[in-house]
Amino acid sequence: MHRLRSIGVISYLLLVYGFIFLPVVTLVLFSFQEGRFPIPPFNGPSLKWYQAVFSDSKLTSALFNSLVVALLSSLVACFLGFLAAYGFARYRLPGAGPIKAAITAPLTVSYLIIGFGLLVTFNMIGVSRSLLTVGVGHVVINTPLCFAIIYASMGDHQLNIERAARDLGANDWQVMLRVTAPMLLPSIIAAYFLSVTFSWDEFIIAFLLSRFDVTLPVEIWSLLRSGLNPKTNAVGSVVFLISVVIVLLLEFTIFRRGALSDRKS
Amino acid sequence: MPSEAARRRKGWAFVVPALLWTLAFFIIPFVVMVMYSLWQRTGTSLVKAWNFDNYASFFEKSHFVAGLINSLEITALVTVISIVLAYPLAWIIAERISPRWQRLALLLAILPFWTSYVVRSYAWLLVLSKNGYLNQTLISLKVIDTPLEIAATRVATVTGFVHFFVMLLTLTIYANLVQLSPNYRRAAADLGANGFQTFWHVILPLTIPGVMVGAFLTFVLCIGDYITPQILGGNNELVLPQIIMLQITRRADFPTAAALSIILMVVISIAYIACARWLKMERT
Numbered sequence: 001m002h003r004l005r006s007i008g009v010i011s012y013l014l015l016v017y018g019f020i021f022l023p024v025v026t027l028v029l030f031s032f033q034e035g036r037f038p039i040p041p042f043n044g045p046s047l048k049w050y051q052a053v054f055s056d057s058k059l060t061s062a063l064f065n066s067l068v069v070a071l072l073s074s075l076v077a078c079f080l081g082f083l084a085a086y087g088f089a090r091y092r093l094p095g096a097g098p099i100k101a102a103i104t105a106p107l108t109v110s111y112l113i114i115g116f117g118l119l120v121t122f123n124m125i126g127v128s129r130s131l132l133t134v135g136v137g138h139v140v141i142n143t144p145l146c147f148a149i150i151y152a153s154m155g156d157h158q159l160n161i162e163r164a165a166r167d168l169g170a171n172d173w174q175v176m177l178r179v180t181a182p183m184l185l186p187s188i189i190a191a192y193f194l195s196v197t198f199s200w201d202e203f204i205i206a207f208l209l210s211r212f213d214v215t216l217p218v219e220i221w222s223l224l225r226s227g228l229n230p231k232t233n234a235v236g237s238v239v240f241l242i243s244v245v246i247v248l249l250l251e252f253t254i255f256r257r258g259a260l261s262d263r264k265s
Numbered sequence: 266m267p268s269e270a271a272r273r274r275k276g277w278a279f280v281v282p283a284l285l286w287t288l289a290f291f292i293i294p295f296v297v298m299v300m301y302s303l304w305q306r307t308g309t310s311l312v313k314a315w316n317f318d319n320y321a322s323f324f325e326k327s328h329f330v331a332g333l334i335n336s337l338e339i340t341a342l343v344t345v346i347s348i349v350l351a352y353p354l355a356w357i358i359a360e361r362i363s364p365r366w367q368r369l370a371l372l373l374a375i376l377p378f379w380t381s382y383v384v385r386s387y388a389w390l391l392v393l394s395k396n397g398y399l400n401q402t403l404i405s406l407k408v409i410d411t412p413l414e415i416a417a418t419r420v421a422t423v424t425g426f427v428h429f430f431v432m433l434l435t436l437t438i439y440a441n442l443v444q445l446s447p448n449y450r451r452a453a454a455d456l457g458a459n460g461f462q463t464f465w466h467v468i469l470p471l472t473i474p475g476v477m478v479g480a481f482l483t484f485v486l487c488i489g490d491y492i493t494p495q496i497l498g499g500n501n502e503l504v505l506p507q508i509i510m511l512q513i514t515r516r517a518d519f520p521t522a523a524a525l526s527i528i529l530m531v532v533i534s535i536a537y538i539a540c541a542r543w544l545k546m547e548r549t
Contacts, residue, residue, distance in 0.1 A: 009361055016354050016431070017373065023388035023428065024377045026398050030391065038391055040401045084283035091276025103283050106291050108537060110489025112506050113526045117294030120301050120519055140290045143283055172275070201381050204491055208513070217383050224387060224496065228394060236384035243379035251372070 024240070031233035038230045049234040059235060062219035066200055069131055069215055073138035074146075074195035080139070081146030082188060086176060089154040090162075104144040114140060115205035122209070129211040137205040142195040149194070153187035193250055197243065302523035311520070319524035329508060329525065333532070336504040339419065340488045343426040344480050350427065351434035352476070358435070359442040371439065375432045382429075386496040389425045390416055393497070417499030425497045426487055433486075434479035441475025442468075474544060481540040485533055505529050 030038035032045040053059055084103055088096055106114060118137050127133065158180065165179045203217040210218060216239065223232050302319055305312045323329045358370045377385060392398045393415040400412035415421050449471065453463040491506040505525065512522035
């Protein structure tokens, strides 16, 4: 009976993990395809499609654009989110409820609608589409995220340390920048990187709000029009590799500490 | 000590930047979109006559209504299948895998999340296309003779969505399972319940909030998504976001697109209110 159940559990795990990994493995495997079509039989390995990716100036400049937009828009989103979280956590503000709801509202609206709203607005006041307008859109979707993450990590236990700093003569700015921000650093970094990955991968807002210079997901989208193509596999694999490296770095740096203290207790 | 009013002013100063950004780039664009939805596009020009014609035409044109129905059907299917697949996975990770390996198991389960969203749908196209991986394997195993036409159908869209949302639901259900106190289980065992009874009458009801949160997120993200249905479902059976994008990019008919967007938002809001109410009832 027990054995039967273990067999059931193991086969379920194999099945579900197989389902989860199937497209990813197919994607990466056929990026090494020798021939022109990323379908069986596999006749690689060959690196020629990676070569094609890195010698395609459209793709490399889109990759660069994506990085710039993601890193900068997340900086703005994190800054706005942190300030708002600090204001709500440290000052008693009348009418805070509706304001908090307004700031987090973009989380519940689909990106298509946010992007389209911005498109018609920019259209009406005559702002032309560019990477800047894409960045503005990404700040809209990531500020509530950063706010929520940082606000959730601001507890009363930090209040006494801030009070001590104030007693020792620190002014408000010094308390915020040299006491509160360092204490909250893990959650600020987590919010920043989550925001970077969201912006980096965002398609629909970038598609609607960009024109000549585009981000990587938009460039990949236009690559899809050529149908199944090992070059698309190669770009996809590169993006996957970059993301996995970021996740592993985070896992082994800032989240390591939390994992260790869990184990001790 | 500064006065209460001065302190309050200082507090507002921290909140104002985020609030202004939200106002300028989220709330005002929403108002502009509502305005557009009440205007018309005739020929190539915009006519600023205020009326509800765009909304009326939604109910008059059968392909708009069909789009909404497709969206709702696909979203419902995806949500149910994802829950059914994710619950046992979350349960096995939480109960059957030693705590040492749980983190790794979760990390592996959400690994595909780190592939690009557009690329993930494309990867399913590789698997499901006419001479793709799945068909060739099935043919070589002699299960089928002629390739299955899965790509550009509803099955492909649902598969792509389920793949994404299983991860999400596994996370929310797992988070709910591990925070349950072991005392519930001990109490149930003391009262003579066997393993299945404990699960069915004690553990399952206690994890419904986790399931609901995940299901709500799935609903919202799925019904508003354009990418997966466009890549995997093709143009045979359009969902509402595809129809909205057609109005924007092909026909440059912003008023109709605005009205359709607002209808989509109303549908999402109804789900949100229902879910919030239900969770509140559950808690009291």
